[in-house]
Amino acid sequence: MEVRHELVRGWIVVGPEAGRALREPGCALPADVVLSHAGEFGAGDPVYVVGRGRDGGQRVVAVAIAQCGSDVLAAASDAAEQPILVRADELVRL
Numbered sequence: 066m067e068v069r070h071e072l073v074r075g076w077i078v079v080g081p082e083a084g085r086a087l088r089e090p091g092c093a094l095p096a097d098v099v100l101s102h103a104g105e106f107g108a109g110d111p112v113y114v115v116g117r118g119r120d121g122g123q124r125v126v127a128v129a130i131a132q133c134g135s136d137v138l139a140a141a142s143d144a145a146e147q148p149i150l151v152r153a154d155e156l157v158r159l
Contacts, residue, residue, distance in 0.1 A: 073128065075104025075112045075135055077150065084116030084126050087153055095147035096138050107134040114151060129156035 083098040106112050114127040129151040133141075141148055 072111055073113055074106035074110040075102060075131075076115055077102045077112050077129075077131075077138075078115045078117055078123065080117055081119055084114075087114065087127055087151070087156065087158065090153060092153035093149045094151045096133065096141040096150045097147045099138060099150060102135060102138055105135050106131050108132055108137075110134075112151075114156065125159055127151075127156040127158045 077099055078101045079094065079098055080100055083094055086092045086094070100117060104112070108131055110131050111128055112131045113125050114129050115123050116126040117123045132150055132152060132155075133148045137148055138150060
């Protein structure tokens with residue numbers, strides 16, 4: 066999958082455990098593992114997945130197809146059932 070940077074619609078920042086989990090086939094990240102996000106994106110839009118290290122440093126670890134939009138993500142913090150945000154089979158690791 067080729068991703069042109071001008072098409073990427075947002076950023077999703079995850080902690081070190083979630084960043085490592087993306088290496089596993091079949092992994093899915095629920096919205097509650099997201100530390101922060103930026104940009105307005107919808108389901109099906111490409112987004113950067115940024116891993117935050119234990120030292121606070123950040124780096125882009127993947128480009129993924131969002132399974133839900135930034136509006137759903139913003140509202141999901143209080144939801145009992147968390148929507149899936151990213152699936153490992155729909156991303157390119159960098």
